[in-house]
Amino acid sequence: MPAYVGVDHQGIIRYLSNTPHPDSPAIEAVQGYAIPGFQNAHSHAFQYAMAGLAEIHPEGKADDFWSWREAMYQCALLVGPEEAQAIATMLYAEMLRHGYTHVAEFHYIHHDKDGQPYSNLAEMGERMVLAAQSAGIKITLVPVFYQRGGFGLDPQPRQRRFISKTTDDYLRLLEASGKVIQSYPNASLGCSIHSLRAVNFADIARTLDLVPMALPFHIHVAEQQREVMDCLAFCGVRPMQWLLENLPVDDRFHLVHATHLDDKEISGIVANKANVVLCPSTEGNLGDGIFRMKEFAAMGGRWSIGTDSHIGLNPWEEFRMMDYRQRITTHHRNTFNGDAAKYLVNEEITTGRRAMGITDREFFAPGQPLDALVLDAHSPLLSATSLKHILSSTVYAGDPHLHAGTIVNGKWIVRKQEHIRLDEIRAEFASAMRRLSTR
Ligand SMILES: [Zn+2]
Numbered sequence: 001m002p003a004y005v006g007v008d009h010q011g012i013i014r015y016l017s018n019t020p021h022p023d024s025p026a027i028e029a030v031q032g033y034a035i036p037g038f039q040n041a042h043s044h045a046f047q048y049a050m051a052g053l054a055e056i057h058p059e060g061k062a063d064d065f066w067s068w069r070e071a072m073y074q075c076a077l078l079v080g081p082e083e084a085q086a087i088a089t090m091l092y093a094e095m096l097r098h099g100y101t102h103v104a105e106f107h108y109i110h111h112d113k114d115g116q117p118y119s120n121l122a123e124m125g126e127r128m129v130l131a132a133q134s135a136g137i138k139i140t141l142v143p144v145f146y147q148r149g150g151f152g153l154d155p156q157p158r159q160r161r162f163i164s165k166t167t168d169d170y171l172r173l174l175e176a177s178g179k180v181i182q183s184y185p186n187a188s189l190g191c192s193i194h195s196l197r198a199v200n201f202a203d204i205a206r207t208l209d210l211v212p213m214a215l216p217f218h219i220h221v222a223e224q225q226r227e228v229m230d231c232l233a234f235c236g237v238r239p240m241q242w243l244l245e246n247l248p249v250d251d252r253f254h255l256v257h258a259t260h261l262d263d264k265e266i267s268g269i270v271a272n273k274a275n276v277v278l279c280p281s282t283e284g285n286l287g288d289g290i291f292r293m294k295e296f297a298a299m300g301g302r303w304s305i306g307t308d309s310h311i312g313l314n315p316w317e318e319f320r321m322m323d324y325r326q327r328i329t330t331h332h333r334n335t336f337n338g339d340a341a342k343y344l345v346n347e348e349i350t351t352g353r354r355a356m357g358i359t360d361r362e363f364f365a366p367g368q369p370l371d372a373l374v375l376d377a378h379s380p381l382l383s384a385t386s387l388k389h390i391l392s393s394t395v396y397a398g399d400p401h402l403h404a405g406t407i408v409n410g411k412w413i414v415r416k417q418e419h420i421r422l423d424e425i426r427a428e429f430a431s432a433m434r435r436l437s438t439r
Helices: 045-050 065-078 081-097 123-135 167-182 201-210 225-235 239-246 263-271 280-285 293-298 315-330 340-355 387-397 422-436
Strands: 004-007 013-017 032-036 038-043 100-107 138-145 187-189 191-193 217-221 253-257 275-278 302-305 372-376 403-408 411-415
Touching: 032 340, 038 081, 038 302, 038 340, 045 065, 045 081, 081 100, 081 123, 081 403, 081 411, 081 422, 100 123, 100 340, 100 403, 123 138, 123 167, 123 187, 138 167, 167 187, 167 201, 191 201, 201 239, 217 239, 225 239, 239 253, 239 263, 263 293, 275 340, 280 315, 293 315, 302 315, 302 340, 315 340, 315 387, 340 387
Parallel strands: 038 100, 100 138, 138 187, 138 191, 191 217, 217 253, 253 275, 275 302
Antiparallel strands: 004 013, 032 372, 372 403, 403 411
8 A cells, every 4th residue: 555745845744644645746656665764873983994804813812892992992093073074974874875864873082182172072073963964864962971991990091082081071071062963953962971881980870960861871781791790890790780779770771782681680671661772783793792682572671773883784684683693592483472573673763763862752653754764665575575574574584775765854865775975975985094094
């Protein structure tokens, strides 16, 4: 059954029906299936510059998350504002091609290469917003409070671009970031503590008391086993346990990774209606561990996905990784009850929107912006498939070749795999990468 959609000049849906509007002729007929745009709830844009560069492993030398992190620190010291913007613009264009229409940028490169604040405190954050504007993706800028070099440790010189010394320093940065986003359409603000290892516990509690209640709150937690062990050694409790016992954990919380949870922690997250942000391709690439997805989903846990280090940008692949890790370890196929594809897509979009600070639960409805990924009804697989199996065929057997394009605010930003400004964005990215000469 066809859908008839009318949008105004801002791309807001004004008409949605299975019959045409009597007074307005159809302008464009699309042979496809629209689903709401995916929400990318966790991004460190600059890390796209090093995607795939940390995969050569010399014999006899151990390589894990912590050695990868050293490579990441080197990359973070190289990028100036121009490069950061060019990298993020290319990345965001690629996200759009893969069907994401909104990104939460978990942003912690705040200062210049010497560790001094820019005269505009939010200079680097503003570059992320400019990149999003230029690529045509919506952005929630999440400035990150990063203070320490590890549990009880001073920051390292190589972390100098990240550091807010005090809660007040962070609040000034947050305020400056808030002013920036007011100057741009399609931009909003979140707030964040990097992780328990990166901020004094007393300052974490104080920050949470002082940031505006309406902002979504993001934090990395329990990504690595060593992080859990370090936290235990430092304070006697596990990271997620500390959060549950010491902070008013609620539905504002978006817990990034939350990979290593015990029974009490997993039920505590669900009972407090907190959300988890899973980053399956990055978590796999970094050898983090396996999130207890099957149990969490059965308990009604809320989650979204993020592409984090951007080693993978394909949402279908993220869903499959989540499901297949469970199938491989449980030896059962039914990770989720009922229509798994429908569950995965719905949950990602619904909780992903909340990670962006969007409280409205409606999406394809009058008054809402038309943001959509359109699947190509003429693709060989989908054209031979009944409506009942369109989504499951796409989630389990699809890739971006099934995409007809991506629409943001009622406008095609990507069509047939090509971003409308691809040539310009690609040239700026190539020039930035030549200057960095890391690839
Ligand atoms: Zn992260």
